[in-house]
Amino acid sequence: MNYDVIVIGSGPGGYVAAIRASQLGLKTAVVERESLGGICLNWGCIPTKALLKSAQVFEYINHASEYGIKTAEAEADFAAVIKRSRGVADGMSKGVQFLMKKNKIDVIMGSGKVKPGNKVEVKAADGSQKEYTATSIILATGGRSRELPNLKQDGKKVIGYRQAMVLPEQPKSMVVVGSGAIGVEFAYFYATLGTKVTIVEFMDNVVPVEDEDVSKQLLRSFKKAGIEIMTSSSVESVDTSGAGCKVQVKTAAGVQTLECDIVLSAAGVVANIENLGLEETGIKTEKGKVVVDEFYNTTVKGVYAIGDIVGGQALAHVASAEGIICVEKIAGHKPEPLDYNNIPGCTYCSPEIASVGYTEKAAKAAGYELKIGKFPFSASGKASAAGAKDGFVKLIFDAKYGELLGAHMIGANVTEMIAEIVVARKLETTGHEMIKSVHPHPTMSEAIMEAAADAYGEVIHL
Structure with a gap:
């Protein structure tokens, strides 16, 4: 079988790259050894959020009296919580299967390995092997839990x-x-x-x-x-x-x-780069990662790598963005290289954490003179009404030009708020422009406008 593109790995980097390749008219196949959607959909981003939602609901019930609601004592059914999480993950994986069919992408089950001459060898679960060729091969094999030398995992304790x-x-x-x-x-x-x-x-x-x-x-x-x-x-x-x-x-x-x-x-996580044929084909690695240029070319022509196996943040949305850029470049388009200093990071504990750009410490180390604004959710009407007053929004500006260098939020639903900052930084929005952008009231997002105003001595509600 000959393809224009073969993607090894179907996580958020791999399956997104495959879909974009198909959209651009390239005959595409995906090689996957376990479940479509990779770690993110099956064992990472999605099922963990389902678990966290169950915990949040349990927390709400236990604090119902604070909202004027009387309830019987709640009890968590741990097995049912786990079962719900697995159900959510299975549903998402089936969604990726549908997308593969819709976009006419061949799914080849097994472990993929690159061979010289733009070939991919796939070993199926039954031990049988088959060889495929492709003009372009994209490695998107992701990562796994890092095992510390003095903390060997036995899978039980x-x-x-x-x-x-x-x-x-x-x-x-x-x-x-x-x-x-x-x-x-x-x-x-x-x-x-x-x-x-x-x-x-x-x-x-x-x-x-x-x-x-x-x-x-x-x-x-x-x-x-x-x-x-x-x-x-x-x-x-x-x-x-x-x-x-x-x-x-x-x-x-x-x-x-x-x-x-x-x-x-x-x-943390470690990259899955073993048994991929990297040594045999001469693909260079460094510090456990595949070496690539700004468009994800490895040191071997026609072979690319994206996601957790290359440098950059090990995040699902980074892998997806890299996959799209990589494929668009393969197809002869002129995509912009990814700006790794404008990647949002989100943590979904409670309170949630969301951030992008420079921390205060990093901005000072980079030599910037700063204007910093901070607005606590304790001063937010929406946060008080929601009973979620923990946390704040902190914005860091370059004092000279007003450039938004970084944003750091902790509080309820802040992972839904950080995209505003990412767009603002992409458009080179200044602090004054943010202050003059009218935010709806009452919302948690007002805290962004108020934090910008605080940086420039114009804050109203502090």
């Missing part, structure tokens, strides 16, 4: 994110190692359902990639929710020989032993 989504029963206690997006989302989910959760973070702050003000606010909110947090700490070893786990944690004050049922290793 020491687990990664996949097992955390389908545990047979709810643990009474859990230690979460790492406080990035995966760590804090699962910490919120399990703690809300009643599990005693302790987060161990190696860095000085939780969610360490975020602005420090956001980290401090999440720390306060999580502590208020009963989650224990140990920063500047590292897990030295885990003893799983007994009924539960004994976790040795090194802190500034010395080594402590934590006892729990389950340890969740949430120390």
Whole structure:
């Protein structure tokens, strides 16, 4: 079989690239070894949001009296929560199957491997092999849970994110190692359902990639929710020989032993670049990632790579954007290279976190003179009415030209608000233009306008 494009991997990078290729008239196939939609749809972005929604509903019910509603005592049915999450994921995967058929894309089930001469070898689950050729091959094989040397995952007591989504029963206690997006989302989910959760973070702050003000606010909110947090700490070893786990944690004050049922290793992701034929075909890698140029060409002509296996943020929407740019370039269009400094990052714990661009620390390090505006949700009418007053919007401007350098939000539904900032930065909107853009009242999004006004000494509601 000959194709114009073969995509290896059907996650949000791969399937999006395949659809765009088909739209542009290219004969396209996708190679997938597990389930269409990849990790994001089946074991990441989508099912975790379903779990988090169940936790949020449970939290609402438990706080119903604060809204003037009397309810009987709520009980979380852990198995039913997990079942709902899997159902949502299955529905989304079926949606990708439909999109493949609609766009006349061939789906080849099996593990793909690049071979010299623009060939792809696919090994099916039954061990049979078949070879295909393509003018262009796109590698989009994604990532998996990073395994720390002193925290070996056994899938039962020491687990990664996949097992955390389908545990047979709810643990009474859990230690979460790492406080990035995966760590804090699962910490919120399990703690809300009643599990005693302790987060161990190696860095000085939780969610360490975020602005420090956001980290401090999440720390306060999580502590208020009963989650224990140990920063500047590292897990030295885990003893799983007994009924539960004994976790040795090194802190500034010395080594402590934590006892729990389950340890969740949430120390990020590692790229799936093994057994892809990279060495045999001469595709260069560096620090565990495939080396590409701004249009995702690898060091071998006709072979491209996108998503978690290349440099840049390991995010679903980044992979999708890279896939579209890559395919449009293949098809002879003239796409703009992706601006990696205008990529929104979202974390869906409660309160939610959303950010884009420079943190305050990074902007100062880059030599900018700053104007900073901050508007707390405690001063927002909509937030008060919703009973969601935790958090704020923080905007960072270049004092010289008024350029919006970065935005950092923590609070209810802020992941739905960050796109305004991404568009504003893309259009090179200034602080004064944001202040003069009338925002609807009462909304959480008013806080963006108010934060801009605060930066320029014009804030009304503070």
